[in-house]
Each structure stands twice: as structure tokens, then as C-alpha cells.
Amino acid sequence: MKKLIPLAAATALLLTACGNANYATTQIPPVPSPSVAAPATPAPENCKGVDPLASYQPDGPLPDPKGPMPAGTWMETIKKRGRLIAGVSADSFNLGYRDPITGQIQGFDIDMIYAVADAIFGKPAPGEAHKVELRVISSPARIPSLRDTKNPVDIVARNMTINCSRWDQIAFSAEYYRSGQKTLVQLDSTAKNADDLSDQTICAPAGSTSLDNLKKRNPKIKPITADTDTGCLVLFQQGKAQGISGDDTVLAGDVAQDPYAKVLPERFSEEPYGLGISLQHPEFVKFVNGVLEQIKLNGYWKASYDRWLEPALGKAPAPPVARYGRPIPPK
The missing domain is CATH 3.40.190.10 (Periplasmic binding protein-like II)
Structure with missing residues (x-):
């Protein structure tokens, strides 16, 4: 499948610079005294x-x-x-x-x-x-x-x-x-969850919890790492990885940049x-x-x-x- 590299490649060219954006944000009013509330979900x-x-x-x-x-x-x-x-x-x-x-x-x-x-x-x-x-x-x-x-x-x-x-x-x-961890794969992939990705190369950012979670979820997956999220997306678009595993927030951004990708529904971490x-x-x-x-x-x-x-x-x-x-x- 031929891959396009839209925003990912453009972003990669700019990674080493520092920036200071400027756009309108909501005015912050005085804060009320903080309160302690019961947690909505149990601690992991x-x-x-x-x-x-x-x-x-x-x-x-x-x-x-x-x-x-x-x-x-x-x-x-x-x-x-x-x-x-x-x-x-x-x-x-x-x-x-x-x-x-x-x-x-x-x-x-x-x-x-x-x-x-x-x-x-x-x-x-x-x-x-x-x-x-x-x-x-x-x-x-x-x-x-x-x-x-x-x-x-x-x-x-x-x-x-x-x-x-x-x-x-x-x-x-x-x-x-x-957030929660999911897996991105090619649009024509028949995989339903991480069990279907055995022996496939899946990218996760180095130094992230995603890599450890991926190994635990399916030890038969072949992990590969990149220093950045864009690095994983580029490896995926080059065909060097069959998927990317990471936070659903990050993968949602990847899909927005790659029309040949989709995110599997399985969420296997908090x-x-x-x-x-x-x-x-x-x-x-x-x-x-x-x-x-x-x-x-x-x-x-x-x-x-x-x-x-x-x-x-x-x-x-x-x-x-x-x-x-x-x-x-x-x-």
C-alpha cells in the first residue's frame, strides 16, 4: 500500500526548534478553595x-x-x-x-x-x-x-x-x-485486537509506558521504538512497522494525518x-x-x-x- 506523509514529515523538519505560541486563552478567575473529592476510578x-x-x-x-x-x-x-x-x-x-x-x-x-x-x-x-x-x-x-x-x-x-x-x-x-492505550494499524488490516498482531512489528515511543504495556499485552509482538511520536508514524508510513501502540490521544492525531490508518477499538491500559x-x-x-x-x-x-x-x-x-x-x- 502506497503511503502518504502529510503533516508528519513536515513536523519532523521542525522538531529541533523552540517556540512561543500566541493565541487567545480563557481568562482565569480567582480560584475557590480546593476540595478533596473521592476518586472516580481505583488507582492502578x-x-x-x-x-x-x-x-x-x-x-x-x-x-x-x-x-x-x-x-x-x-x-x-x-x-x-x-x-x-x-x-x-x-x-x-x-x-x-x-x-x-x-x-x-x-x-x-x-x-x-x-x-x-x-x-x-x-x-x-x-x-x-x-x-x-x-x-x-x-x-x-x-x-x-x-x-x-x-x-x-x-x-x-x-x-x-x-x-x-x-x-x-x-x-x-x-x-x-x-487516556488509555490502543493500537493503530493499516486501514486494510483484519486485526481486531492485540492478539491478532503476533509476529508483527509495532512501534512505541522509547521511554514510554506504552512499550512496557505492549510487551505485557502480547509478548509475541515484535516491538520497535522511536524517540518521538512522529518517528513511529514515519516508520509506519515507510512500511517498517505494521502498527503503532500508544495513548489514544496520540493515535487520534496520527489518524488525522494518515488516511491509510485506523485505530483498533481495544483499550488495554489506563x-x-x-x-x-x-x-x-x-x-x-x-x-x-x-x-x-x-x-x-x-x-x-x-x-x-x-x-x-x-x-x-x-x-x-x-x-x-x-x-x-x-x-x-x-x-
Whole structure:
């Protein structure tokens, strides 16, 4: 089957650049006091007696972005610097991708970053950019970019699943989106689920939970990796992989770029997304959790979902309910 490479190839040419998109976002009103609610679904695993989806309880209403941030906090450091530094994807269509026409990085994950930046600096005036530096990173670089002692990022928004092993290395915000793993195959494939893909080469991003889940789901599958989602799509379009396995959000973007692909209906994992932050800054995690509480209540979260994800994934679900109660580790 002859393959076309529409947006994937164009995006791949732009991956090494950094960007700062500028478009209207919903004004963030004052946040109400966060509340602790019962989780809607059970935790997928247990982290030494701590719910893996439990993050740090916000301290209360967010500080006014028109004034200084609390002294001694990482938010104060960010504000004095003049920009929030975020690690993001530039090739995950509708989550974090570079528009090949405008050159702007945009998507659902990027909107989460803008909400955090606006809570620190205030909403930009018309025609001004958000005070954000977007650094394009690969999946394997997500955790190292937060642990870099010389030039770290403040936050990572790159469809990153919260799990126990990652909590040993970085901190996570409360869950901001619930995805799940599926598999993309050629449009004429007769496969119904992963059981039908034995002995076939399936691509998953390196350093992702998708690769481990795929091996567990069907050990007879031949896995192959790429550093980026676009890398997997290119291997698929070149015929070097018979499919791609990953989060349904990412695969929905792949299908939008490739008319010869389809996504199998089987969903064989739960992928709760969190914003990654350094373990050294629990007060920043609390702040981000306050922002997430806010945007889930004021319509910003739904407006972003409707813009980027609804066309491929359908009507917006209820935003994930935040779970708190994680003890802050001693320094």
C-alpha cells in the first residue's frame, strides 16, 4: 500500500526548534478553595502505601498574579526570571505540535502550560505572547529535563503517565487527563485486537509506558521504538512497522494525518496524565494543582478539550477528580 506523509514529515523538519505560541486563552478567575473529592476510578497501582495519583494538597487560593509570588517559592524564581520554562512535544498532533504553517507550538498540553504561566504572570494583553519558553523534548528526555542541575525545565507537559517508578524521580501534579492505550494499524488490516498482531512489528515511543504495556499485552509482538511520536508514524508510513501502540490521544492525531490508518477499538491500559515537576519544589506542585482545580471549574479545561480533542475523541468527559494526601518528602 502506497503511503502518504502529510503533516508528519513536515513536523519532523521542525522538531529541533523552540517556540512561543500566541493565541487567545480563557481568562482565569480567582480560584475557590480546593476540595478533596473521592476518586472516580481505583488507582492502578500502589506506591508503598500511597495512591500513585495522589499529589500535594494546594494551600488555598492562588496568589494574585498582579503582585509578587510568595517569597522563597519556585513561583517567585519563575516570576523574577520573566518566563516559565516548559518541556513539551512538538509532534503529538492536537496535544503538543508545531503548526507547519505558523510555526507555533499548540495543543491541549500547551494550553495547560499557558494556564500555569498566566496564573504567575497574568493573562497577556491582546497581541502579546504568554510568558513561556517552550523547549521541545523527546519522550526519553522528559524526566532528565526536570532533573538537570544546570539547565532544567520548570514543568513538563508531554502526555506523561503518572506511575510509582516515576514518582521516585520527579513529582507530579494531580491528574489532568485520563487516556488509555490502543493500537493503530493499516486501514486494510483484519486485526481486531492485540492478539491478532503476533509476529508483527509495532512501534512505541522509547521511554514510554506504552512499550512496557505492549510487551505485557502480547509478548509475541515484535516491538520497535522511536524517540518521538512522529518517528513511529514515519516508520509506519515507510512500511517498517505494521502498527503503532500508544495513548489514544496520540493515535487520534496520527489518524488525522494518515488516511491509510485506523485505530483498533481495544483499550488495554489506563494512562492518567500529570504535569511533571521537580521533587525539589513541592510548593510549585501545590500551586499547579491549584491552577488545575481552577481551570476544571471555570470552563478553560473543557474549552481546550473541545478545541483540540473533541473532533477525534468525541464529547468531553468530566475532568479527572484530583486526589491529594501525598506526604511531602523531607529534604
